[in-house]
Amino acid sequence: MVDIRLASEVPLFDIVADSTEPKHLVTPGSLITKETGFMRGHGTYMQDDCLYASVAGVVERVNQLISVRPLKSRYHGEIGDVVIGRITEVSQKRWKLDTNARLDSVLLLQSVNLPGGELRRRSAEDELSMRQYLKEGDLVSAEVQNIFNDGALSLHTRSMKYGKLSQGCLVKVSPSLIRRQKTHFHNLPCGASIIMGNNGFVWICPTLHEDVAGGFVQNLETVPHADRQAISRLRNCVTALAQCKMMLYDTSIMHAYDASINAGFEIKDLLLPDKITEIALMVRKQFEMEKE
Amino acid sequence: MSIAPQLLRGPSLMAEILLSEAEKAFIHHGDDLRCDGRTRLDYRPIILETGLVSNASGSSRLRLANSDVLVGVKVELASPLSEKPLEGRLEFFVDCSANATPEFEGRGGEDLANEICRFLQMSYMSGDTINLSELSVLAGQQCWVLYVDILILECGGNLYDTVSLAVKSALYTTQIPSIKVATMDGDQPELELSEDPYDTKRLNTQNVPCLVTLMKIGNHYLVDPTPEEECCSSSGVVVAVSGSKKITAVRKIGSGSLHPESLVSMLKTASEVGAVVNKILMKKLLEEETAGKTQKVGFMR
Numbered sequence: 001m002v003d004i005r006l007a008s009e010v011p012l013f014d015i016v017a018d019s020t021e022p023k024h025l026v027t028p029g030s031l032i033t034k035e036t037g038f039m040r041g042h043g044t045y046m047q048d049d050c051l052y053a054s055v056a057g058v059v060e061r062v063n064q065l066i067s068v069r070p071l072k073s074r075y076h077g078e079i080g081d082v083v084i085g086r087i088t089e090v091s092q093k094r095w096k097l098d099t100n101a102r103l104d105s106v107l108l109l110q111s112v113n114l115p116g117g118e119l120r121r122r123s124a125e126d127e128l129s130m131r132q133y134l135k136e137g138d139l140v141s142a143e144v145q146n147i148f149n150d151g152a153l154s155l156h157t158r159s160m161k162y163g164k165l166s167q168g169c170l171v172k173v174s175p176s177l178i179r180r181q182k183t184h185f186h187n188l189p190c191g192a193s194i195i196m197g198n199n200g201f202v203w204i205c206p207t208l209h210e211d212v213a214g215g216f217v218q219n220l221e222t223v224p225h226a227d228r229q230a231i232s233r234l235r236n237c238v239t240a241l242a243q244c245k246m247m248l249y250d251t252s253i254m255h256a257y258d259a260s261i262n263a264g265f266e267i268k269d270l271l272l273p274d275k276i277t278e279i280a281l282m283v284r285k286q287f288e289m290e291k292e
Numbered sequence: 293m294s295i296a297p298q299l300l301r302g303p304s305l306m307a308e309i310l311l312s313e314a315e316k317a318f319i320h321h322g323d324d325l326r327c328d329g330r331t332r333l334d335y336r337p338i339i340l341e342t343g344l345v346s347n348a349s350g351s352s353r354l355r356l357a358n359s360d361v362l363v364g365v366k367v368e369l370a371s372p373l374s375e376k377p378l379e380g381r382l383e384f385f386v387d388c389s390a391n392a393t394p395e396f397e398g399r400g401g402e403d404l405a406n407e408i409c410r411f412l413q414m415s416y417m418s419g420d421t422i423n424l425s426e427l428s429v430l431a432g433q434q435c436w437v438l439y440v441d442i443l444i445l446e447c448g449g450n451l452y453d454t455v456s457l458a459v460k461s462a463l464y465t466t467q468i469p470s471i472k473v474a475t476m477d478g479d480q481p482e483l484e485l486s487e488d489p490y491d492t493k494r495l496n497t498q499n500v501p502c503l504v505t506l507m508k509i510g511n512h513y514l515v516d517p518t519p520e521e522e523c524c525s526s527s528g529v530v531v532a533v534s535g536s537k538k539i540t541a542v543r544k545i546g547s548g549s550l551h552p553e554s555l556v557s558m559l560k561t562a563s564e565v566g567a568v569v570n571k572i573l574m575k576k577l578l579e580e581e582t583a584g585k586t587q588k589v590g591f592m593r
Contacts, residue, residue, distance in 0.1 A: 001334055002569050004457075004576045007341035007353075007589035086310055137310035167318040169327045218314040222321045232329040267329025271357075272337050 003272060010273045013244045013280075024059035032059055032066060041067025075100040075175040075199035077153040081144045082184040084170070084197035085155065090131050093122075097140065100175065100199045103152040107134075111145060111156035113163070115216060133216045139165040141195055141203065161185060165195075166218045168205025169235050173242040175200035179249040186250040190257055192230040196248060204234050229267065233257060236270035237279065244280035255283045311523050319524045320510050326521070332514040333565060338457065340573075341589055342465045342580060349438075350466030353591075354458035356516070358448025360392075361455050363462040364441045367469070369483070372428065372435040380427020380435035384412045386442045386455070393447055401444070408442070408455055415456075415501045415532030415541035422463075422500055429471055430481055436468055449519040452530045456503035457573055463500055464577045467492035501532040501540050502569045504562040508550065513558050515565055529558055533566025535574070 026032065032044060032051045040046050043055040044066060053059070057070040077083070077099075085097030085105055095107040109122055109130060134140065141162045142155035157163050175198065178184075184196045187207055195203040206227045223231075237256035241248055259282040260270055269275050324331050336357040345351035348364035355361075372379060386408045388401025395401070416422060427436040440462065442455055470486040470493060507517040507528035517525065526548030532541040539559060544550065550558070 001565070002338070002572050003335065004338040004340055004572050006576060006580050006583075007339055008583075008586050010339055010589075086312075088310065138312045139315070165312070165314070167314045169318065170315070218312070218317075220314060220317045223318065225323065225325065228322065228325055229329075232325060232327060235327060236329055267325075268331070268334055271328060271330070273339075 005273065011277045013273075013277060025057075026053040026059055026068060027056045028054055032068075037064065039065040041065045043068030043070055072174060073176075074102050077101055077105075077144045077147055077199070079144050079147065081198035082141065082195070083144060083153075083155065083199040084139060084141050084165070084195060084201035084203050085199070087134050087136050087138045087140065090135065093127060093130075095130070095134055097142075097155065099153060099155075099197075100172070100201065101151075101153055103150065105153040105155055106148075107140065107142060107155045107157070111154070111158060113158055113160075134164060139170065139203070141165060141197070164216050164218065165203055166205065167220070167223055168203055169231055171202040171204065171235055171238050171242075173200045173202060173238065173248065177242055177245065177248050178202075179247045181249055188234070188250065188254060188257075190230045190234065190254070191227055192234055194234065194250070194253065196250075202238055202248065204231050204238070206231070232267045233260060233270070236260075236267060240270055240276040240279050241283065243276055246280055246283065252283060252287075255286045256280075259283055259286065309519050309523050311520060315520070316524050319521060324512075326514070326518075328518070330516075332512060333561070335453075335516040335569070336518075340457075340461060340576060340580075342461050342577070344588060344590055348462075349468065350462045350464070352458050352461035352465065354454055354461060356448070356450060356454045356457075357518070358446055359451060359454040360444075360446035360448075361451075361458040362443045362445060363455075363458040364443075365462045365466045366439045366441070367436050367466065368439065369429065369434055369471075370437045371433060376424075377432035378428050379424035380429075380437060381424060382413075382416055382422070382438045382440060384409045384440045384442065384459075386412075386444065388444045391446070392444050396444075404451075405444075408452065411452070411503070411530065411532075411541065411543055412440075412456070412459065414543075415503065418534070418538075418540040420499055420536065420538055421534050421540055423496060426495060427468070429483065430473055433481070434483065438463070438466065447519070449522055450505055450516045452503045452505050453516065453569075456501065456532070457569070460497060460500045460502060460570075460573060461577055463495055464497045464574075465581075466495060468494065498574065499535040499538075501534045502566050502573065503530055503532050504566045504569065505530050505545075506558045506562055507546075508548070508554070508558075513554070513561070529555070529562070531559060531562035531566065533563050533570065535567070535570045537563050537567040539563055 030053050032053055034050050036049055045052055045054045053068045055068055055070040057068045060067050060069055083099050085099040087095050088098050089096035093109045096104040097107055099105045142157045144153050145156040146154040178196050178198055186194050193205050193208040206223050237253055241256055256279050259279055265275055339355040342352040344353050345364045349367045350365040353362045386405035388396040388405050390397040429435050440459055470491045472484045474482045474484040506513045507525040509525050527546035527550055530543045531539055534540050
């Protein structure tokens with residue numbers, strides 16, 4: 001019922017990750033070079049002809065350009081990325097979404113499929129009833145269509161696979177842990193679907209059927225117990241892998257899921273620190289075996 | 293007549309988060325299986341460390357999932373309150389760091405801090421929890437005052453419980469210097485502090501209360517709500533349970549109502565859960581003490 005541990009008993013989660021330490025690790029304010037003639041890239045600043053790091057991360061050099069890749073950052077969008085966002089604001093002809101980026105992303109009324117046919121003019125009535133389609137708090141899956149000059153993302157949902165999300169569970173992880181893949185929508189064999197947003201938002205829900213996705217209706221019926229169990233277990237597997245800084249994609253998640261079942265762990269056991277490292281080690285072993 | 297929505301919402305538990313209708317439905321329908329696989333009466337794992345702050349008389353840091361609290365206790369000599377000349381006292385102060393959520397910036401966290409402070413004060417008021425006469429040095433003239441400073445570093449739901457466990461752990465480790473009343477110089481007594489820094493005494497914290505938050509979701513109630521669950525629930529109770537299973541204070545949170553029957557059963561459950569939490573916490577604190585001096589883990593990991 002209650003599990004209290006001393007901090008000294010908790011295993012280090014990074015034992016699972018590769019132990020090769022990156023060479024040029026810097027913290028904000030540390031000197032990168034005193035030499036002149038280098039170009040100032042992202043994550044650096046110039047002071048008294050010296051180049052300093054403005055973020056904590058790894059120094060990267062391409063010819064004369066020096067930049068620092070941050071260890072932890074907000075989502076840096078790219079066109080074509082699948083993202084999951086939460087509506088924060090409904091304004092004129094657009095919705096504002098939180099996508100874990102530096103600025104709120106924008107979903108224009110003209111870049112969504114409205115009910116009743118794909119090709120339809122957006123009328124003033126559509127503009128007035130925007131809140132009926134999507135309101136504050138709603139979750140949407142979408143694709144990055146464009147990046148504005150200020151870095152804000154413009155999204156679109158003009159495909160049947162995107163749209164409002166129904167019942168399920170959202171897990172937030174670091175965007176850098178999501179592996180880029182051909183598809184970010186997976187129907188997993190364990191009886192649940194997963195959408196891995198490139199922005200680090202992972203959506204786990206009961207198996208999606210092609211024909212119902214993409215609309216603006218939410219199914220509020222009770223989810224069967226077996227589905228819930230699969231969803232909960234997947235959720236805990238994803239958080240466990242994320243805590244150990246393991247890359248997230250369908251195979252790694254399924255390995256974690258299978259490992260947790262084979263080891264006989266209960267779903268709630270996967271919250272415990274020692275079980276988390278155990279799962280991560282098992283997944284890693286599985287990958288090593290497959291490599292051979 | 294219209295009422296501002298913030299008045300209807302009642303005292304806020306923490307930063308409000310947004311959830312969609314479907315997510316709320318998903319949480320509501322969870323039949324003794326919550327989103328993270330826990331049953332209704334399960335806590336998330338708790339990580340505890342004491343003695344992190346070297347210049348405090350007692351300190352602890354407690355993490356419950358993503359809720360992170362640092363508590364320091366400082367003892368000081370002061371004159372006792374005139375209505376309680378034979379007792380020392382406890383003073384609580386809660387600080388919500390803006391690091392926890394941007395909403396705490398400026399005076400944003402003040403309401404929440406005051407609420408937690410008041411409730412802690414209330415739950416320690418009962419005579420069974422802590423023997424305040426232990427803190428008396430010289431009747432009516434000098435006593436120890438324990439300043440309990442609570443710093444909320446991160447909010448991940450269930451702040452009341454996290455804070456109370458951290459406070460209890462910090463009080464458990466608090467060292468109160470031994471003091472002797474030396475010669476009376478006329479009317480003025482002279483106090484002599486022991487020269488040995490290890491010559492200290494400790495409080496009996498066996499009965500110090502733990503707070504148990506029960507949130508009502510649908511027709512059921514659950515312990516240790518996540519922020520998402522807090523967002524789904526309209527009402528709940530925070531119950532202070534002492535080590536001897538006694539309830540020392542109760543407070544309702546949220547704007548919703550509670551049926552008398554469910555309130556009684558919630559209080560009963562809370563006192564049972566509280567007793568278990570108390571017991572396990574005391575066991576762990578003893579374990580850490582007997583393990584002796586080990587390398588402190590702290591914040592760098």
